[in-house]
Amino acid sequence: MKRSASERKTFSTSREEYELLEEIGQGASATVYRAIYRPTNEVVAVKCLDLERCNSNLENIQKEAQIMSLMNHPNLVTSYCSFVVDRCLWVIMPFMAEGSCLHLMKYGYPDGLKESTIGYILKETLKALDYLHRHGHIHRDVKAGNILIDSDGMVKLADFGVSACMFDNGDRRRARNTFIGTPCWMAPEVMQQDSGYDFKADIWSFGITALELAHGHAPFSKFPPMKVLLMTLQNAPPGLDYDRDKKFSKSFKEMIGMCLVKDQKKRPTAEKLLKHSFFKKTKSPGPSVKKVLLDLPPLGDRVKIIQLKDAAQLASKEVPSAEQEAMSQSEYKRSVSGWNFDVEDLKLQASLIPDDEDDITGAKDEDQTKRLAGEDVDASSSSSGFGRTTSFIGVDCRESTSGSETSTAECLNQISDFGDKEYVDGNGCSEAALQGLEKITQVCLKSQNNRNCRAPNGLLMPDREVTRSLSEKDVISKRCENNHQEITDKSRHTMRKVPSFNSQLMLPNQASANNLSAPSRFSGGSGDALEDGSKVDLVQKKGRFSVTSENVDFVTDPSMKRSSSFGAFLLDSKQGLPGQSSKAAQNGSAPASLASSLQCLLKQTSALQDLIAISLNNLERGMAADGPTCSALQKGKPTPESQSSENVGDTSDGGRRQLLLSKISEFQSRMNDLTVVLTTENLMQMKLQEQPPSAPICQTEEKDQDQQKECNNQETKVD
Numbered sequence: 171m172k173r174s175a176s177e178r179k180t181f182s183t184s185r186e187e188y189e190l191l192e193e194i195g196q197g198a199s200a201t202v203y204r205a206i207y208r209p210t211n212e213v214v215a216v217k218c219l220d221l222e223r224c225n226s227n228l229e230n231i232q233k234e235a236q237i238m239s240l241m242n243h244p245n246l247v248t249s250y251c252s253f254v255v256d257r258c259l260w261v262i263m264p265f266m267a268e269g270s271c272l273h274l275m276k277y278g279y280p281d282g283l284k285e286s287t288i289g290y291i292l293k294e295t296l297k298a299l300d301y302l303h304r305h306g307h308i309h310r311d312v313k314a315g316n317i318l319i320d321s322d323g324m325v326k327l328a329d330f331g332v333s334a335c336m337f338d339n340g341d342r343r344r345a346r347n348t349f350i351g352t353p354c355w356m357a358p359e360v361m362q363q364d365s366g367y368d369f370k371a372d373i374w375s376f377g378i379t380a381l382e383l384a385h386g387h388a389p390f391s392k393f394p395p396m397k398v399l400l401m402t403l404q405n406a407p408p409g410l411d412y413d414r415d416k417k418f419s420k421s422f423k424e425m426i427g428m429c430l431v432k433d434q435k436k437r438p439t440a441e442k443l444l445k446h447s448f449f450k451k452t453k454s455p456g457p458s459v460k461k462v463l464l465d466l467p468p469l470g471d472r473v474k475i476i477q478l479k480d481a482a483q484l485a486s487k488e489v490p491s492a493e494q495e496a497m498s499q500s501e502y503k504r505s506v507s508g509w510n511f512d513v514e515d516l517k518l519q520a521s522l523i524p525d526d527e528d529d530i531t532g533a534k535d536e537d538q539t540k541r542l543a544g545e546d547v548d549a550s551s552s553s554s555g556f557g558r559t560t561s562f563i564g565v566d567c568r569e570s571t572s573g574s575e576t577s578t579a580e581c582l583n584q585i586s587d588f589g590d591k592e593y594v595d596g597n598g599c600s601e602a603a604l605q606g607l608e609k610i611t612q613v614c615l616k617s618q619n620n621r622n623c624r625a626p627n628g629l630l631m632p633d634r635e636v637t638r639s640l641s642e643k644d645v646i647s648k649r650c651e652n653n654h655q656e657i658t659d660k661s662r663h664t665m666r667k668v669p670s671f672n673s674q675l676m677l678p679n680q681a682s683a684n685n686l687s688a689p690s691r692f693s694g695g696s697g698d699a700l701e702d703g704s705k706v707d708l709v710q711k712k713g714r715f716s717v718t719s720e721n722v723d724f725v726t727d728p729s730m731k732r733s734s735s736f737g738a739f740l741l742d743s744k745q746g747l748p749g750q751s752s753k754a755a756q757n758g759s760a761p762a763s764l765a766s767s768l769q770c771l772l773k774q775t776s777a778l779q780d781l782i783a784i785s786l787n788n789l790e791r792g793m794a795a796d797g798p799t800c801s802a803l804q805k806g807k808p809t810p811e812s813q814s815s816e817n818v819g820d821t822s823d824g825g826r827r828q829l830l831l832s833k834i835s836e837f838q839s840r841m842n843d844l845t846v847v848l849t850t851e852n853l854m855q856m857k858l859q860e861q862p863p864s865a866p867i868c869q870t871e872e873k874d875q876d877q878q879k880e881c882n883n884q885e886t887k888v889d
């Protein structure tokens with residue numbers, strides 16, 4: 171295959187020869203700029219890969235970059251050269267003036283492209299994949315964000331080699347704690363650490379990309395990584411719906427169906443797929459693509475507009491939750507799928523969010539479900555669907571549509587979905603649910619020797635170096651090691667009668683996706699903050715996400731400080747529990763001190779509930795008045811009021827609001843963690859209830875009264 175004239179040119183490896191212009195894209199590990207190559211005045215793209223964010227050594231990266239430069243196919247973006255500048259690897263590439271298909275959709279086609287356009291784009295991409303596979307390479311990052319379009323409508327697959335190598339240590343092993351982005355495009359066999367994968371994994375990603383181009387987003391893209399993993403593994407493969415996606419042809423649907431087969435052996439090769447009837451009708455270069463590209467502003471402007479759109483969305487009150495705002499802000503960054511994750515870490519980081527019927531295409535894959543649950547599933551029950559849960563640990567399986575007994579895996583799923591449900595008394599806890607929970611506990615107990623403990627929400631709790639809060643760690647290890655823990659009547663009561671919170675203090679109904687799937691600008695989720703320990707005190711590090719001391723004290727409003735103290739309880743693992751005496755803290759393993767802490771927690775959460783209600787009222791009043799604060803906020807200008815604020819850092823309303831959102835998001839994530847721990851603990855206690863208490867009840871009650879007094883004293887002090 172011949173190289174084009176420009177591709178045959180040699181390019182200098184001196185940074186001075188390149189004039190960086192505007193940013194034209196950003197990925198998880200790199201920022202891409204339009205640039206001028208000074209000696210010839212040629213426009214090129216410079217991808218600046220941050221080496222400090224990578225696990226692979228420079229030698230491996232450069233080797234891959236070299237391979238990348240040797241690839242030669244009209245549908246592949248090859249590199250001209252690469253060299254190291256400071257802590258970055260600069261990869262010099264041809265400039266693809268129309269940017270990526272993702273940019274295209276984000277700018278003007280949020281609901282996806284027309285089939286004829288998609289057909290052309292996919293066919294060209296497939297040719298590139300065929301070439302790569304023939305040469306023994308797996309792309310591993312096929313997605314709309316990596317399909318670039320030239321000014322003349324040529325389609326090229328980018329990001330081959332380097333980014334994959336960056337995280338895989340060159341030997342295809344997955345690095346730990348390096349998850350970036352969502353696994354939306356990831357084939358099931360890639361997710362399963364025990365099984366190997368080959369080039370057929372690219373065919374799966376290709377099928378997902380086809381759906382992405384058809385709908386404007388990849389399936390499950392709104393869910394956090396853990397959920398995506400579970401859905402990919404346990405649901406039937408996604409696809410175009412024969413009813414809902416009427417506008418698409420049968421051959422398109424069929425072609426996607428062929429790619430999205432879980433058994434990799436049954437997927438066609440790229441070569442075979444190219445012969446599919448769907449690709450027969452596409453013409454190169456597609457006139458429909460040219461039409462799509464008409465009247466588009468220059469790429470740099472478009473990228474800016476997209477960024478502004480995201481920012482505007484962030485400021486808009488239409489965005490319902492803190493996490494979603496953060497998600498939208500980092501949406502672009504999220505759309506990465508490097509196969510560089512650690513399932514355990516992911517599961518550890520995962521939050522609980524509800525399934526959305528609309529997003530779950532197809533029925534559950536029973537075998538996969540069994541595999542996930544780590545045990546046999548009652549065949550008779552596995553087909554039963556679930557209605558919506560309405561209870562907390564109750565996980566009310568009575569709402570099962572079939573009314574039949576529930577499988578463990580379903581319980582597991584349902585528990586993982588309780589995050590959006592109201593807390594009500596635990597009385598709704600059905601036998602079936604309890605049995606399910608019990609089975610899961612057994613899985614957990616069984617697996618303690620295997621390092622991982624599976625929590626009832628499906629999270630794995632590995633014994634690894636992620637720094638969880640001490641209290642959490644203790645509880646988790648206790649949960650796994652000690653099933654003979656004494657419980658008091660009071661804690662039994664608490665377990666049975668979970669306080670009925672109103673909707674203001676429901677658990678978050680969305681996962682903190684910013685924490686899970688993308689580097690966020692907030693320190694809570696920023697890889698930067700994590701890596702640059704000098705900037706802030708690291709309070710907690712969880713995978714690639716960190717909680718820093720700067721998060722803890724950003725609110726200067728005294729009333730906020732109160733809620734902050736509760737947050738600090740969850741955030742700062744080094745501090746004792748608020749409201750817990752030092753004696754109790756020292757004796758943290760005693761059931762009585764746990765009871766005391768829980769009582770304090772109850773008080774604090776109800777105080778927090780009040781605060782949230784006040785904040786909501788204030789916010790609503792402010793918005794209704796549409797006063798100076800609101801209009802200034804919209805314009806992104808600080809108000810005189812906010813200018814006088816004592817807040818550290820960005821003192822504008824927008825800045826404070828962003829920080830608050832970030833804080834809320836982190837807090838919700840912590841709430842989820844705590845909920846998991848408490849749920850598991852309650853489960854253990856339920857089991858223990860069946861045994862006679864080993865301590866006289868009156869003694870325990872006495873202790874509890876003392877603890878209560880202690881707690882009251884502490885509360886008074888705090889107030």
Ligand SMILES: Nc1ncnc2c1ncn2[C@@H]1O[C@H](COP(=O)(O)OP(=O)(O)OP(=O)(O)O)[C@@H](O)[C@H]1O
Nearest residue numbers: 195196197198199200202215265266270315333506
């Ligand atoms: N040669 C190019 N010409 C024009 N735009 C480009 C070029 N290369 C990359 N981009 C833009 O920059 C974005 C990010 O680049 P790239 O995907 O290579 O970074 P990354 O860090 O490897 O991201 P990820 O890991 O998300 O794939 C692309 O989605 C694309 O929009």
